[in-house]
Amino acid sequence: xxxELTRNFSIIAHIDHGKTTLSDRLLEVTxxxxxxxxxxxxxxxxxxxxxxxxxxKSHPVTMSYPSRDGKVYKLNLLDTPGHVDFxxxxxxxxxxxxxxxxLIDAAxxxxxxxxxxxxxxxxxxLVVIPVINKVDLPAAxxxxxxxxxxxxxxxxxxxxxxxxxKMGIGIVDILEAVIERVPPPPEPADTLLRASVFDSxxxxxxGVVSYVRLFSGRIAKGTKITMMSTGKTYEVKExxxxxxxxxxxxxxxxxxxxxxxxxxxxxSEVKIGDTITETAKPAPEPLPGFKEIQPMVFxxxxxxxxxxxxxxxxxxxxxQINDAAFTFTAESSAALGFGFRCGxxxxxxxxxxxxxxxxxxNMDVISTYPGVVYELTLSNGQELHVxxxxxxxxxxxxxxxxxxxxxxxxxxxxxxIGEVLQLVAEKRGWVDHTETLxxxxxxxTAMLPLNEILVDFNDKLKSSxxxxxxxxxxxxxxxxxSLVKMDILINGEPVDAFSTIVHREKAESRGRxxxxxxxxxxxxxxxxxxxxxxxxxxxxxxxxxxxxxxxVTAKCYGGDxxxxxxxxxxxxxxxxxxxxxxxxxxPQEAFIEVLKSSTSD
Amino acid sequence: MSGTRTxxxxxxxxxxxxxRICPYCGFYKHQPGxxxxxxxxxxxxxxxxxxxxxxxxxxxxxxxxxxxxxxxxGNVWRGLVEGMGREVDLxxxxxxxxxxxxxxxxxxxxxxxxxxxVTRVSLGVQAFDEGxxxxxxxxxxxxxxxxxxxxxxxxxxxxxxxxxMFSVPGQRLxxxxxxxxxxxxxxxxxxxxxxxxxxxxTEFLQRYESGEWTADADRDAEFFLLADRLLGxxxxxxxxxxxxxxxxxxxVHNRAYWAGADYLxxxxxxxxxxxxxxxxxxxxxxxxxxxxxxxxxxxxxxxSLSEIQLGMERMALLLRTSxxxxxxxxxxxxxxxxxxxxxxxxxDASFVLTTGGMxxxxxxAAYLC
Ligand SMILES: Nc1nc2c(ncn2[C@@H]2O[C@H](COP(=O)(O)OP(=O)(O)O)[C@@H](O)[C@H]2O)c(=O)[nH]1
Ligand code: SF4
Ligand SMILES: [Mg+2]
Numbered sequence: 001x002x003x004e005l006t007r008n009f010s011i012i013a014h015i016d017h018g019k020t021t022l023s024d025r026l027l028e029v030t031x032x033x034x035x036x037x038x039x040x041x042x043x044x045x046x047x048x049x050x051x052x053x054x055x056x057k058s059h060p061v062t063m064s065y066p067s068r069d070g071k072v073y074k075l076n077l078l079d080t081p082g083h084v085d086f087x088x089x090x091x092x093x094x095x096x097x098x099x100x101x102x103l104i105d106a107a108x109x110x111x112x113x114x115x116x117x118x119x120x121x122x123x124x125x126l127v128v129i130p131v132i133n134k135v136d137l138p139a140a141x142x143x144x145x146x147x148x149x150x151x152x153x154x155x156x157x158x159x160x161x162x163x164x165x166k167m168g169i170g171i172v173d174i175l176e177a178v179i180e181r182v183p184p185p186p187e188p189a190d191t192l193l194r195a196s197v198f199d200s201x202x203x204x205x206x207g208v209v210s211y212v213r214l215f216s217g218r219i220a221k222g223t224k225i226t227m228m229s230t231g232k233t234y235e236v237k238e239x240x241x242x243x244x245x246x247x248x249x250x251x252x253x254x255x256x257x258x259x260x261x262x263x264x265x266x267x268s269e270v271k272i273g274d275t276i277t278e279t280a281k282p283a284p285e286p287l288p289g290f291k292e293i294q295p296m297v298f299x300x301x302x303x304x305x306x307x308x309x310x311x312x313x314x315x316x317x318x319x320q321i322n323d324a325a326f327t328f329t330a331e332s333s334a335a336l337g338f339g340f341r342c343g344x345x346x347x348x349x350x351x352x353x354x355x356x357x358x359x360x361x362n363m364d365v366i367s368t369y370p371g372v373v374y375e376l377t378l379s380n381g382q383e384l385h386v387x388x389x390x391x392x393x394x395x396x397x398x399x400x401x402x403x404x405x406x407x408x409x410x411x412x413x414x415x416x417i418g419e420v421l422q423l424v425a426e427k428r429g430w431v432d433h434t435e436t437l438x439x440x441x442x443x444x445t446a447m448l449p450l451n452e453i454l455v456d457f458n459d460k461l462k463s464s465x466x467x468x469x470x471x472x473x474x475x476x477x478x479x480x481x482s483l484v485k486m487d488i489l490i491n492g493e494p495v496d497a498f499s500t501i502v503h504r505e506k507a508e509s510r511g512r513x514x515x516x517x518x519x520x521x522x523x524x525x526x527x528x529x530x531x532x533x534x535x536x537x538x539x540x541x542x543x544x545x546x547x548x549x550x551x552v553t554a555k556c557y558g559g560d561x562x563x564x565x566x567x568x569x570x571x572x573x574x575x576x577x578x579x580x581x582x583x584x585x586x587p588q589e590a591f592i593e594v595l596k597s598s599t600s601d
Numbered sequence: 602m603s604g605t606r607t608x609x610x611x612x613x614x615x616x617x618x619x620x621r622i623c624p625y626c627g628f629y630k631h632q633p634g635x636x637x638x639x640x641x642x643x644x645x646x647x648x649x650x651x652x653x654x655x656x657x658x659x660x661x662x663x664x665x666x667x668x669x670x671x672x673x674x675g676n677v678w679r680g681l682v683e684g685m686g687r688e689v690d691l692x693x694x695x696x697x698x699x700x701x702x703x704x705x706x707x708x709x710x711x712x713x714x715x716x717x718x719v720t721r722v723s724l725g726v727q728a729f730d731e732g733x734x735x736x737x738x739x740x741x742x743x744x745x746x747x748x749x750x751x752x753x754x755x756x757x758x759x760x761x762x763x764x765x766m767f768s769v770p771g772q773r774l775x776x777x778x779x780x781x782x783x784x785x786x787x788x789x790x791x792x793x794x795x796x797x798x799x800x801x802x803t804e805f806l807q808r809y810e811s812g813e814w815t816a817d818a819d820r821d822a823e824f825f826l827l828a829d830r831l832l833g834x835x836x837x838x839x840x841x842x843x844x845x846x847x848x849x850x851x852x853v854h855n856r857a858y859w860a861g862a863d864y865l866x867x868x869x870x871x872x873x874x875x876x877x878x879x880x881x882x883x884x885x886x887x888x889x890x891x892x893x894x895x896x897x898x899x900x901x902x903x904x905s906l907s908e909i910q911l912g913m914e915r916m917a918l919l920l921r922t923s924x925x926x927x928x929x930x931x932x933x934x935x936x937x938x939x940x941x942x943x944x945x946x947x948x949d950a951s952f953v954l955t956t957g958g959m960x961x962x963x964x965x966a967a968y969l970c
Contacts, residue, residue: 524818526964527942547942549822552842552962554795556918557666557858558613559872562879565914571967583938 003185003255005071007178008213010078010093012121013103014111014470018133022103022165022174023061023079029171030063030075032243060211060257061244067179075178076257078198085346087120087474088293089325092198092273094120095289096213096257099127099182101174102153106132106140106162110148110437112409112472118153119474127182130155131174136164144438152437185215185255193217193225193278195252195260196287200270202321206238208264209246212276213257215287220251224279225262228286229271233279234262267321293325295343296404296475297350297454298387300331300368300497301357302339304592308363309338315361316340319353326353331388335497335579335591336366341388347454366592369500370454375402375478389499392485395536402478404450407432410461411443412469419464420444427452428503447476451501486540488514489532490522491582497591507533511541514594521590524548529584607876610661611857612689614645615868616670617886620705624738627800629870629884630668636890638677644893646684648867651897656875658689658865662854664698669725671701675713682717696720696760696853701753703745711756721760721852722753723793729783730776733769743783750787760850762791767824769797770814777824781831790850794828795843796821822960829956840923842959859918861911869899877906917966925953931969939965 013019026032059079066072080086080093094100100121104110121128130153132145146157161177163170188194199211212219219225223236240248241258252258264270272293275286303312316328327343344350350370357363376384377400378393386392408429412420421444424431429448436442448457453473461469486507488498498518502510511533518531522545533541553564578585618633652658673681685691698721699714714722728734729743746763753761763784767777784792799806799816808814829839837845841859844852858864866873870884883889883899892899906914919926931952939945944958944965958965 526939526944526961526968548818548961548964550796550818550825550960551964552796552921552960554798554843556842556921557855558864558866558874559870559881561858561874561914561918562872562881564917565910567963568913568917568966568970569910572970575967583935 003187006074006076006184006255007099007182008076008078008097008185008255008257009099009101009178009182010080010097011101011103012080012094012114012117013133014105014108014113014117017103017105017108017111017114018165019079019103022101022131022133022163022171023077025165025168025171026075026077026175027061027063027244029168029175030065032061032063059244060242062241062257065175065179068176069179073179075175078257085344085349086325088291088345089199089272090117091120091124091289092196094124094126095287096196096198097124097126097182098185099129099178101178102128102130103133104130104145104148106134106142106145107137109141109145109441110152110411112411112443112470115152115409115411115443116472116474128155129174129177129181130160131170132160132162134164134166135162135169136167148438152435152443188216188254191217192281192283193219193223193276194283194287195219195276196289197270197272197274197276199272200267200324202267206261208267208270209259209261210270210276211257211259212252214252214254216254216283217278218251218253219260219276219278225260225276226279226282227270228275228277228283229290230269230274232269234264237261237263267324272324293345295325295327295373295387296346296450297344297370297372299342299344299350299370300333300336300339300388301328301342301354301365302333302336302367304364304366304588306337306588311361312339312357312363312365315357315363316342318361319356323353325349333368333496334581335495336368336588342367343387347458366595368497368595371501372404372450372454374404374483374501376400377402386501389485389501390496392499392501395484400480401483403481403483404478405476406448406450406453406473407476408446408448408453408471408473409443410446410469410471411437411441412465413441416465416469417442417444420461420469423457423460423464424448427457428506448473449479449481449503450475451503484535486511487534488518489530489534490518490586491527491529491584492532493581494534495581495591497595504535507535508540515541515543517594518590519543519545521593522586523590525584527584606655606657607863608657608659609863609865609875610659611854611862611864612649612658612660612663613854613864613866613871614663614665614670615668615866615871615882616641616665616673617668617869618672619667619669619702620672621738621740624804625797625800627798627803628668631886633672635886638673639680640890641886642673642677642681642684644890645681645867646688648893648898649685649688649865651893652865652867652873653688656863656865660689660691660694662696662698662857663691663694664854666698666700668700669702669705670699671705671710671722675710678710678713679717691718694718694720698723698852698854700725701749703741703749706749706752708752708756711752711758715757719758721762721791722758723762723764723791724749724753724789726763726784727766728769728772728776729780730772733766733772733776733780736769736771737766747787750789760790761787762793762852763787763789764793764795766795766797767828768817768821770808772824774823774827777827778831781828785832785835790847791852792832792837792845793843794825794845796825825960826956838923839956839959842921842962856922859922861915861918873900874906877911879904879906913966913970916970917962920954920966920969921959921962923953925951928952935969939968 011019061077063075065075078093080090130149149155149157161170161173194215195212197210197212201209203209221236226233238261239252240246273290277283303309320326325345328340331341332338357365373385373387376398378397379399424446427448429446432445432447434442434444461471482504483501484504486500486502487494515531515533528547529545531543532539578587617630619630697719699719700723702725726746727737799809832845838848839845840851863875869882869886869889872881880900880903883901889899928950936952945954
């Protein structure tokens with residue numbers, strides 16, 4: 001059977017440009033979902049996805065469409081995560097397609113993410129069909145979008161389809177364009193099985209479900225398969241497609257998009273981007289593009305109440321089952337007790353994990369200041385990757401430090417260029433080049449250390465451009481940098497939770513800021529408590545909490561004595577929740593307070 | 602049978618009547634009229650009699666507090682003492698205290714007190730400056746205090762205490778200094794100096810919580826240190842956080858509390874601690890009377906204190922005193938930390954707080970417990 005009636009495509013768009021709405025409309029028009037069943041935003045199934053309007057997991061769906069040409073086509077739509085944190089997953093999803101619909105909001109125009117997505121699509125050599133969406137909006141400005149298409153994206157404006165997912169305008173045009181312009185899956189050179197895994201989920205009833213695109217061969221229940229990256233073999237238990245629910249089929253063949261369930265025990269046995277082949281007749285080479293996913297951002301996650309460590313352990317374990325990119329290892333902090341060092345693909349991914357821990361597992365957690373992975377060359381020639389400030393080697397032994405960089409695409413109205421240039425400079429970045437877009441906006445391509453955009457870059461960008469600036473980025477290697485480990489010492493002892501790797505020039509202001517905040521939240525003690533920020537033995541900022549001058553009950557007679565004792569008992573109980581640092585006891589809440597404020601703004 | 606009963610040497614009697622209710626006061630008190638003084642006195646005697654079922658009471662100290670015990674008319678007082686005297690042997694008393702407010706007694710009434718055995722009167726003065734007196738809602742002035750002290754002395758009261766208060770809103774350090782001098786001028790034997798505390802269910806607490814008044818530990822410390830210095834220079838002993846005495850005139854009754862002695866409390870809201878058991882009386886005069894007459898007692902909130910709890914209390918209370926705690930009660934390294942900071946010192950076999958330490962005695966107790 002040929003593949004000429006199959007089309008595999010995805011939709012790429014800047015957030016809120018209407019991807020989910022349009023997908024739902026496509027399902028409706030193709031009657032993939034009966035109107036009755038249809039609920040808004042069908043493809044965003046995780047609560048968090050719906051709420052935040054972002055897609056975290058892939059949501060493939062197979063539609064059947066009778067075209068104007070009289071033939072019935074099988075259309076596979078792959079909804080992909082839209083965020084750069086998941087760019088590897090996006091690239092795997094895009095690699096499973098031959099074409100992509102590029103949505104552009106008719107009122108907003110091209111945004112930073114639009115460009116990043118188009119770049120990804122071109123890298124995968126996809127046919128891109130521009131769609132000017134939301135043409136029903138009163139503010140729709142089609143001539144302007146046409147200009148942007150030609151000027152910024154170098155696409156002929158006449159290729160664009162005008163549509164409105166919401167009002168159902170242009171939907172059939174879109175489907176017809178997919179059939180006409182997106183090529184069918186290419187005929188393979190042989191019949192050996194090659195299936196690319198672009199996502200996977202763990203279902204407690206069925207086990208590990210791998211989402212696949214077949215590039216050659218066929219796969220059915222009973223097929224013995226090998227995962228090419230690990231060499232492990234399994235037997236297929238079930239294959240099927242998404243309609244959008246999982247629907248069992250006899251087999252999947254070349255060009256198909258669907259799922260397979262094999263006898264895998266653990267979700268970690270399937271890796272995104274891996275190639276599945278047949279054990280008996282294996283393909284000589286895997287499909288290109290596979291790589292092990294590496295976390296880019298690290299942070300410690302601790303239970304607010306030390307009693308909750310076991311529940312947190314269970315929660316992170318469960319989370320990882322459906323989020324293989326999330327890593328964790330147990331660690332303990334003198335200040336925060338037992339917790340986990342966690343690795344994330346990026347900032348959004350980190351936020352999502354924290355949010356899911358709170359929401360789905362009811363965990364009250366606190367995270368330490370996020371950091372990145374630094375590459376170190378030591379004087380003895382050894383290469384080291386450090387993702388945790390507490391593992392930073394003695395500065396005397398370090399030859400060179402390299403920090404990860406990102407290439408950021410920042411779209412900003414002309415009026416705010418000054419502010420953005422200042423922000424980029426403040427964050428140790430530099431602007432590589434500037435493109436004028438359409439007379440009102442420019443696109444700055446800037447290089448920035450990843451470390452600098454971890455905490456508040458996006459918020460600052462929004463606030464300094466009145467919400468008009470938008471940003472997207474891609475990872476762009478590393479650069480040598482003058483970084484130091486800064487410690488915070490309370491009463492002369494370093495408090496691990498506050499150690500951070502910072503640029504030498506930023507150490508002082510960050511140290512001063514942290515010391516000041518700690519001073520505000522740590523209650524006065526019997527003793528004066530010095531707070532210092534230090535690089536090695538050199539103190540760069542200091543504050544001091546003066547000793548408590550007076551705290552004594554005035555009257556202690558008959559009836560007062562019980563009250564006094566109860567107070568003492570309470571204080572004693574409270575002491576258990578405190579961290580002893582030398583001779584002072586500091587309530588854990590004080591640390592939490594400071595961590596909260598320093599990781600959120 | 603008497604051999605198995607705990608012998609109690611200290612008795613506290615709560616007399617809840619006050620002519621005027623002070624807006625800062627957290628004691629159980631009310632204006633007279635809910636019950637007659639005679640009925641009240643009769644109930645106290647009955648309560649004492651009932652208590653004798655479980656313990657032997659041979660008082661060394663007796664303390665009438667309030668409220669305003671000095672409010673009771675001379676004849677009621679006489680009757681009360683007679684009634685109590687029939688139940689227990691009052692002849693061994695070393696100290697018999699009575700709290701009094703200026704303008705509630707004259708020399709004749711004080712003479713009745715002396716005649717019945719009272720040895721010590723504690724005057725509720727609080728302040729000598731007009732501003733503080735007004736904020737505190739007191740109905741007496743400096744002359745009334747002088748007159749009261751004179752009446753006590755003429756009647757033959759052996760020991761006079763004056764209660765003073767500092768960190769009153771609006772009070773300046775100079776006001777406090779003047780009050781201390783004015784008190785010393787009256788030649789009392791004992792001075793209690795209390796840092797104003799915002800007590801539950803008081804108008805003062807409301808004004809504090811509304812933000813009208815603020816607390817300031819540094820300011821409190823200034824007042825505290827001033828009293829310590831000034832009275833120290835006058836040769837007084839700062840023998841407990843809030844108490845000063847001319848040498849040899851420390852309150853026996855209060856020291857018994859701090860040393861962890863058992864005590865029996867009579868009257869509404871009074872607390873008793875006997876043999877590890879602690880209870881509080883109903884803080885409601887009318888219901889207290891009713892229950893005494895019905896079942897002989899009006900005890901609430903009974904709890905039995907563990908050795909650990911009693912130990913904590915003793916530690917916390919003794920740390921407040923110039924006597925300190927035995928060396929063996931404190932962990933050496935913690936003690937040394939405090940000593941290094943000038944908050945405490947070793948004195949013979951005891952660990953004693955310095956003036957600086959006294960000011961943070963609550964923190965220190967928590968630190969050492
Ligand atoms: N006026 C108009 N609004 C639309 C259209 N499509 C989507 N929207 C609205 O735009 C917002 C974002 O839509 P959504 O489909 O979630 O965008 P996504 O973030 O790209 O998935 C929602 O408020 C939609 O109701 C359209 O064609 N016209
Ligand atoms: S302070 Fe003394 S006089 Fe004033 S209400 Fe309280 S008990 Fe009565
Ligand atoms: Mg969406």
